[in-house]
Amino acid sequence: MSYGESSILLFAVGIILLIAELFLPAHGMILLLGALAILAGIGLCFVINPWLGLSAFVGSAAGMPLLFALLIWLMPRTPMGRKLVLPPLPTNVLPIAVQIGQTGTAVSELRPMGLCEFDDHRVQAASELGVIAAGKMVQVVSLNNRQPTVRAL
Numbered sequence: 001m002s003y004g005e006s007s008i009l010l011f012a013v014g015i016i017l018l019i020a021e022l023f024l025p026a027h028g029m030i031l032l033l034g035a036l037a038i039l040a041g042i043g044l045c046f047v048i049n050p051w052l053g054l055s056a057f058v059g060s061a062a063g064m065p066l067l068f069a070l071l072i073w074l075m076p077r078t079p080m081g082r083k084l085v086l087p088p089l090p091t092n093v094l095p096i097a098v099q100i101g102q103t104g105t106a107v108s109e110l111r112p113m114g115l116c117e118f119d120d121h122r123v124q125a126a127s128e129l130g131v132i133a134a135g136k137m138v139q140v141v142s143l144n145n146r147q148p149t150v151r152a153l
Contacts, residue, residue, distance in 0.1 A: 003044050003047055003048045004048060006041075006044055007041045007042075007044035007045050007048070007056070008041070009041075010037045010038065010040050010041030010044065011037075011038060011041040013034075013037045014034045014035065014036075014037035014038035014041060015034070015038070015067075016034070017030050017031070017033050017034030017037060018030075018031060018034040018035070018067065018071065019071070020034075021034065021071070022071060022074055022075055022078050022080065022081065023078055023079075023080060024080070025080055038060060041056070042056045042057050042060060045057075096143065096146055097118065097121040097123050098118045098121070098123055098140050098143075098148050099140065100140050100141065100142060100143060101139065101140060102118055102119075102139070102140045103118075103137060103138065103139045103140075103153065104116050104117050104118035104119070104137070104138055104139075104140075104150075105117050105135065105136070105137060105138065106132050106133065106134050106135060106136050106137075106138050106150075106152075107122060107134060108134050109131060109132065109133055109134050110125065110126070110127040110131065110132040110138075110150070111127070111131040111132075112126050112127045112130075112131075113125070113126050113127075114127070114132070114134075116138055116148070116150055118140070123148060124147065125138070125140075125147065125148045125149065125150045126144075126147065126148070126149050126150070127149070127150060127151070127152070128141055128142075128149050128150065128151045129151070132150070132152045136152050136153070137152070137153040138150040138151065138152055138153060139151055139153055
């Protein structure tokens with residue numbers, strides 16, 4: 001087998017191993033073997049002719065980001081990828097139950113977290129300053145990450 005045939009074979013084996021990484025749970029070892037096979041193919045191209053080696057190196061350097069982008073795009077669509085990648089987040093966000101300035105009643109003691117009731121909606125809230133006893137009237141002064149901060153009235 002000539003150097004040219006060997007380099008073509010190494011490139012093909014490298015690409016096949018990169019694609020096989022999608023379907024086999026090898027934790028990157030097949031990917032490493034594929035990259036080493038491609039590097040060996042580039043090395044054989046340099047043995048044949050320096051210009052051929054340089055063009056193989058530049059072609060591989062230009063093609064690898066595209067190949068990795070394709071592999072990353074395909075990964076969630078494989079059986080192994082579906083086990084590794086989280087599903088998308090739901091887009092239906094519930095509206096906030098309270099508004100700034102709304103008044104309600106503390107259902108439990110807030111020290112600093114507790115339950116408050118606003119228009120028949122029970123919401124976990126944080127007290128702005130200190131402990132607020134259960135049964136006291138509270139007013140929403142701010143919303144932090146959709147969670148109300150209340151002040152005793």
